[in-house]
Amino acid sequence: MxxxxxxxxxxxxxxxxxxxxxxxxxxxxxxxxxxxxxxxxxxxxxxxxxxxxxxxxxxxxxxxLPPGQSAGPMINPNVVEGQIAGGTVQGIGGALLEHLAHDDDGNPLATTFMDYLLPTTTEVPSIEYGHLEIPGPGPGGHKGVGEGGAIGAPPAHPEEL
CATH class of the missing domain: 3.30.365.10 (Aldehyde oxidase/xanthine dehydrogenase, molybdopterin binding domain)
Structure with missing residues (x-):
């Protein structure tokens, strides 16, 4: 699939x-x-x-853009911004905070959120939103948003730099 x-x-x-x-x-x-x-x-x-x-x-x-090229209108801006914020925070966590430490047998050493750090409002900067709407080819011209903010984080992981 x-x-x-x-x-x-x-x-x-x-x-x-x-x-x-x-x-x-x-x-x-x-x-x-x-x-x-x-x-x-x-x-x-x-x-x-x-x-x-x-x-x-x-x-x-x-x-x-030439005629016929697209991106879709927002049905609910709050949902769109929630997706953007969620992806951005997920990306920050994955790149900077979260580390699943384990012993030689594969047992996790981080057994509580005191050991496994997740991003909170303290670690996340203010997120600035910019929206661009171009109708899609399907009914209503709508498209999905997804959590795009998480996409760029893995390549930016500090251990990889």
């Missing part, structure tokens, strides 16, 4: 990247090739754009 979801998501993402690149490079979608985190016009690798440059308008300047 996961492989199918990942495959379909990757297909949709590829289509969006190609559409954005064709719009920015003033080319036909069929002439766009993707390689090494860049999109370029077939036969002219120098006429290309980085994926990061393609993503920037989707997040910060939706009016610059």
């Amino acid at each position: 996961t492989a199918g979801a990942v495959t379909e998501t990757a297909r949709i993402l590829r289509e969006k990247i190609v559409a954005l690149a064709a719009h920015r490079l003033e080319a036909v979608e069929g002439d766009i090739e993707l390689a090494r985190a860049r999109a370029h016009v077939r036969g002219t690798p120098s006429a290309g754009i980085d994926h990061a440059e393609l993503a920037e308008p989707a997040y910060f300047r939706p009016e610059a």
Whole structure:
């Protein structure tokens, strides 16, 4: 089931990247090739754009997107901000506080919340919210939010730096 979801998501993402690149490079979608985190016009690798440059308008300047590109409207801003806060706090905990210490036999040494630290209001900074709504292709134009704040935390783990 996961492989199918990942495959379909990757297909949709590829289509969006190609559409954005064709719009920015003033080319036909069929002439766009993707390689090494860049999109370029077939036969002219120098006429290309980085994926990061393609993503920037989707997040910060939706009016610059070509027709038909999307992100959805909020049904309940409180729920959306709750998801953002939850993911952010989860990410802070995972990257900075939580450590499941165990002995050589695999028994946990952190048996209470005195030993296993979870983020509280004391450890979490004020969270600033910014919302961007672009209708999705489905009924009502709605999309899910999820706890995106947790996504960036594992790669930022201090032991990995």
